[in-house]
Amino acid sequence: MTTKSEVNVVKGSTRRKSLRITNFFKKLLGNWSGFVGFVIIFLLIIISIFGKQIAPYDPMYTDFTKKLLPPLTEGHLLGTDQLGRDVLSRIIVGARVSVIIGLVTVLVAGTFGTIVGIISGYFRGWIDVVLMRIVDVQLSFPFILLVLVVSAITGTGLRNIIISLAIGGWVIFARVIRSEVLAIREKEFITACVATGVKRSHILFKHILPNLITPIIILGSLQIATYIIAEASISFLGFGVQPPAPAWGNMLSEGKDYIFSSWWLITFPGIAILITALGVNLFGDWLRDTLDPEFVE
Amino acid sequence: MTNLLEVNNLNICFRNGKSITQPIRNVNFTVRSGEILGIVGESGCGKSVTSLAVMGLLPPKSSEITKGEIIFNEQHIEKMSEKQLQNIRGNEVSMIFQEPMTSLNPVFTIGQQLMEPLKQHKSLTKVQRKERIIEVLKQVGIPRAEQIIDEYPHQLSGGMRQRVMISLALLCEPKLLIADEPTTALDVTIQAQILELLKRIIAETNMSMMLITHDLGVIAEMCHRVVVMYAGSVVEEASVEELFDNPLHPYTKGLLKSLPSQNERKSALYSIAGQVPRPNELGQGCAFANRCEFATERCLTAAPPVFSVAQHKAKCWLLDETVGGVFSE
Amino acid sequence: MLDFVVKRSLQVIIVVFLALTAVFFLIRLSGDPTALFLPPDTSREQIEEYREILGFNRPLYVQYGEFVGNAIQGDFGQSLRSGESALGLVLARLPATFQLAFSALFISLLISIPLGVLAAYKRNSIFDRIAVAATVVGQAIPSFWLGLLLIYTFAVSFSLLPSSGGGSIVHLILPSVTLATYSIARFTRFTRSTMLDVLRKDYIRTAKASGAPTGSLVLKYALKNSLIPIITLVALDLGTLLGGAVVVEMVFAWPGVGRLLLQSLLNRDFPIVLAGVFIIAFIYSIVNFIADILYAYVNPQIRVK
Numbered sequence: 019m020t021t022k023s024e025v026n027v028v029k030g031s032t033r034r035k036s037l038r039i040t041n042f043f044k045k046l047l048g049n050w051s052g053f054v055g056f057v058i059i060f061l062l063i064i065i066s067i068f069g070k071q072i073a074p075y076d077p078m079y080t081d082f083t084k085k086l087l088p089p090l091t092e093g094h095l096l097g098t099d100q101l102g103r104d105v106l107s108r109i110i111v112g113a114r115v116s117v118i119i120g121l122v123t124v125l126v127a128g129t130f131g132t133i134v135g136i137i138s139g140y141f142r143g144w145i146d147v148v149l150m151r152i153v154d155v156q157l158s159f160p161f162i163l164l165v166l167v168v169s170a171i172t173g174t175g176l177r178n179i180i181i182s183l184a185i186g187g188w189v190i191f192a193r194v195i196r197s198e199v200l201a202i203r204e205k206e207f208i209t210a211c212v213a214t215g216v217k218r219s220h221i222l223f224k225h226i227l228p229n230l231i232t233p234i235i236i237l238g239s240l241q242i243a244t245y246i247i248a249e250a251s252i253s254f255l256g257f258g259v260q261p262p263a264p265a266w267g268n269m270l271s272e273g274k275d276y277i278f279s280s281w282w283l284i285t286f287p288g289i290a291i292l293i294t295a296l297g298v299n300l301f302g303d304w305l306r307d308t309l310d311p312e313f314v315e
Numbered sequence: 316m317t318n319l320l321e322v323n324n325l326n327i328c329f330r331n332g333k334s335i336t337q338p339i340r341n342v343n344f345t346v347r348s349g350e351i352l353g354i355v356g357e358s359g360c361g362k363s364v365t366s367l368a369v370m371g372l373l374p375p376k377s378s379e380i381t382k383g384e385i386i387f388n389e390q391h392i393e394k395m396s397e398k399q400l401q402n403i404r405g406n407e408v409s410m411i412f413q414e415p416m417t418s419l420n421p422v423f424t425i426g427q428q429l430m431e432p433l434k435q436h437k438s439l440t441k442v443q444r445k446e447r448i449i450e451v452l453k454q455v456g457i458p459r460a461e462q463i464i465d466e467y468p469h470q471l472s473g474g475m476r477q478r479v480m481i482s483l484a485l486l487c488e489p490k491l492l493i494a495d496e497p498t499t500a501l502d503v504t505i506q507a508q509i510l511e512l513l514k515r516i517i518a519e520t521n522m523s524m525m526l527i528t529h530d531l532g533v534i535a536e537m538c539h540r541v542v543v544m545y546a547g548s549v550v551e552e553a554s555v556e557e558l559f560d561n562p563l564h565p566y567t568k569g570l571l572k573s574l575p576s577q578n579e580r581k582s583a584l585y586s587i588a589g590q591v592p593r594p595n596e597l598g599q600g601c602a603f604a605n606r607c608e609f610a611t612e613r614c615l616t617a618a619p620p621v622f623s624v625a626q627h628k629a630k631c632w633l634l635d636e637t638v639g640g641v642f643s644e
Numbered sequence: 645m646l647d648f649v650v651k652r653s654l655q656v657i658i659v660v661f662l663a664l665t666a667v668f669f670l671i672r673l674s675g676d677p678t679a680l681f682l683p684p685d686t687s688r689e690q691i692e693e694y695r696e697i698l699g700f701n702r703p704l705y706v707q708y709g710e711f712v713g714n715a716i717q718g719d720f721g722q723s724l725r726s727g728e729s730a731l732g733l734v735l736a737r738l739p740a741t742f743q744l745a746f747s748a749l750f751i752s753l754l755i756s757i758p759l760g761v762l763a764a765y766k767r768n769s770i771f772d773r774i775a776v777a778a779t780v781v782g783q784a785i786p787s788f789w790l791g792l793l794l795i796y797t798f799a800v801s802f803s804l805l806p807s808s809g810g811g812s813i814v815h816l817i818l819p820s821v822t823l824a825t826y827s828i829a830r831f832t833r834f835t836r837s838t839m840l841d842v843l844r845k846d847y848i849r850t851a852k853a854s855g856a857p858t859g860s861l862v863l864k865y866a867l868k869n870s871l872i873p874i875i876t877l878v879a880l881d882l883g884t885l886l887g888g889a890v891v892v893e894m895v896f897a898w899p900g901v902g903r904l905l906l907q908s909l910l911n912r913d914f915p916i917v918l919a920g921v922f923i924i925a926f927i928y929s930i931v932n933f934i935a936d937i938l939y940a941y942v943n944p945q946i947r948v949k
Contacts, residue, residue: 160887288789405854
């Protein structure tokens, strides 16, 4: 673990950086599941940026003459929903919600959790006790339930969903980063820094922080799928993205009323969530195995 | 004396993905009944792999005995099924490992762990088993044996754990005991006690022992005969006295020279220059040639055969001329 | 041991208390609940009257003090809708949630531990590869979607099992399988990797060198060593299981605490929300407490200390 993260500390010239990037792809190509995960993520990002251009129909266009068409009829590859909207187009445009939720939440929760973890682990003392008690309290409550309670109170909308997910998600970063900081603090090279009179801020920013990048990246990548599934779940339950906006969770929520007649409404949005979560997890697992096989959540 | 164990022309290959390495090449040695045979060499020379092969404990998928035979008590170990091996392990051949701290299972009591081999190999009643365990624990010098059987490994010191490991090995009264660096992980004072204990047990019983170590001091203290290994093959074999008085192979000479001596105060300890070649770096010639101060052209191009001088054997071209040794192969 | 129990009990109380406090203030800060559950055409005077009756017009700290005082006595107030005791309503739903959560836990342990052990034992075999792939997929399936698929398959297409409601074993099958899937995947994967880890340990080599047969090596030795980390993970995941139960209860209209809590959230029936939070935090803390004791039981290094 140390050797690997210490390698990361070494600041490379641009040439070395490009070498590292070629190396990254070489390694990725050598691993089947990691590569599949990477391709899925890449496609998702493309779809979420150009969704409106890629989608064959306007996802919001309703046409009651064409409602509940099964897949492969009248030019609707995946059929239409109860308002005659094209399911495929709604899935494509809905990708953006999942991608934004996943990335922004991990950024917010990760940043906040990391800051708390560093403060807790580096300064120890009473502040550590207080912060970790808060973490304990939060961990005594199921993540999804907390997110549901908070989003029921803060209200719907993308921003509020992200806030709710981040409130539910920061603790895991705080806990993991704290223990990483504690472990790094005990390492000989930190002791050596202290012994030779290096400034505290210098130790923190030049020696401890760079060593945290690997665990942050791994943990972050493994958390994204959790957030995406959680958003879909709360949207499904009516606390998240509200109809008529296309998001996979609320598509399933609307579709469940037609479960007896129209199987495609409850099938395809779910497959989209499954593939997304699978891709992110495969890539995250690969990242962990490559960067730090010893990493534990 | 009869040969309890014969290792003849043993070759072992290791596979790691696509690359194949051969850490053991043409190894020959014997263990006679009642004797202590020392196997000495630097780390990575193949001592431990050889001993695992004798136990049939080589990792089944990544390693393979490509050639040669291991004959224990007139049975071919290398041809045995896993089931047959299980009947021999811990029963006729036992092994003591280097790390007493991690070699005992932390979630079972000492008594539970000692019970298992007896259940496996002997048909004794529960009471008899307990009696036997206490007897062996006392034999290896563990005080309050009756209490210790209900304790967990973490409650014992390193020296005590190694004694427990020894008693585990002795339980079924094996014919051969393999000790792989049994004292390396222990404090110096405890080391001496454990060695003394092993020596006493061998003397008291009819057991043979294969003692694997990198420490020539331990060899001198304990063994009857010595096998010196280098880069996966045996380079010299002799009785202890013969080896220390009259080493034939330049590697052995180097090892002996690098020992600190009590009589003279050297400013710096001697060390053999260079590094052990990795298994995949070995060429045609003698494995030691790149570090040998006497190496000739021939040493680089052809592997030396075994030369015998009476009971003393060595694999070195120097013996061809200087000693006038007998070509044995 | 007594020391440990007292210390942990105190911890449970503090954690539950802080959780309640946090939710109380979150709810109050989000706005006045009165307006939300009265019809929109209620006059200002009537709203004020209700605020008066329900005590929402007093300062926040007074309300909090009163809430804590009552909560200590087990009184979380009455449901704003039905007027029944909030805690009573939650407690009445508890058995259904327990049924669901424990049958899911039971199913997942029953399947995942043997599966993980077998996969580790037959490492890199076809069986192992399929098992690992299945766990990766199983961890990526959203439970509510799996629930929908199962309803469609077993209730709609084949009419084999009821799709919703509670009250019988038959009703329990689909929800508990749905809830168990994620845990099965996670526990299997974890059991496999832990077993592989343990099988590499020195003490396994020792047992092997004393002639232990492969079967008992795996089942008797390695499994007991693996149980320590497995128990820790299961305890940690019980929260996820309880959380998942909330979602699954909604999908299958299972009459448990989770469904009540969600409906109360939608209705802004906050006394029930607080009582629900109390029960869930309490149960979760107790379960972790039990897991700690279990952990000490299998790990002698802790027990003796």
